[in-house]
Amino acid sequence: MADGSSTVHARALLQQCLHAHLQVRPADGDAAAQWVEIQRGLVIYVCFFKGADKELLPKMVNTLLNVKLSETENGKHVSILDLPGDVLIIPQATLGGRVKGKNMQYHANSGKEEGLELYSQFVSLCEKALAANSKCAEAGVAVAHGTYGNRQVLKLDTNGPYTHLIEF
């Protein structure tokens, strides 16, 4: 059995991908939908709970960008910074749901404004971390991210998503 942590402030789900496309703006009249795309990288779905504080964010960024889950061509596992690879951050408040009967309840989720603020800062800190890493800067890898509050239309191509859950 696994022991649950007593207080969860944020939840991150990690998947490894060959390619990922995420819609960041839906089609609107004559305007086509807009997408972002990453190659050979890490997808981070993130959700914040009530009581999550921005003090948590540097620790989250440090853990998620340094955990060794990305596979090299030799089959070794390294961090996304060491691969190096792109990062796609997807706001996924649904990860905060708790099942009750046939429905999910999201009572523990952060409010919309707090969630947006935390999400935006989380993205920004990830961008800074990649920019500050010389290996990443040389390789030209980047952080892409979804638009908070939108439908996260995602297409994912993997060599095994190697899905992991990390709570903070």
Added chain:
Amino acid sequence: MADGSSTVHARALLQQCLHAHLQVRPADGDAAAQWVEIQRGLVIYVCFFKGADKELLPKMVNTLLNVKLSETENGKHVSILDLPGDVLIIPQATLGGRVKGKNMQYHANSGKEEGLELYSQFVSLCEKALAANSKCAEAGVAVAHGTYGNRQVLKLDTNGPYTHLIEF
């Protein structure tokens, strides 16, 4: 903040898809890789922990197949049985990992044999549930599943994965 449950025996991650392709047998010499495919359905990634008992499985199946997370053409959310839609079950022991520094540890995961047994029974119960449901039987929807122990090479096309985590 979210309260963690005290004892987790199994973890399921749900995503909604338009199409999903999963490799069930890798290429081998002259033999091409084999894949399964679902259309407009539910992807269930599943992981079992030490101490998980087969008595848990009917409850898991009942919850996961009846939770209202699948979107109809009208934008309503119904269960996968009511949609009705295909189900793709992916063994994902990595979901049992716990981060320690830069590495993940899987100490709480079920043993390989127990995990295979639980996974196989879980798949079988899901197949029975769909076969017993007249709406599903009429629509010809089916359960596909990954090969336990293999690399789960997955390609996913979504209109928003609407990712949810349910623990048992």
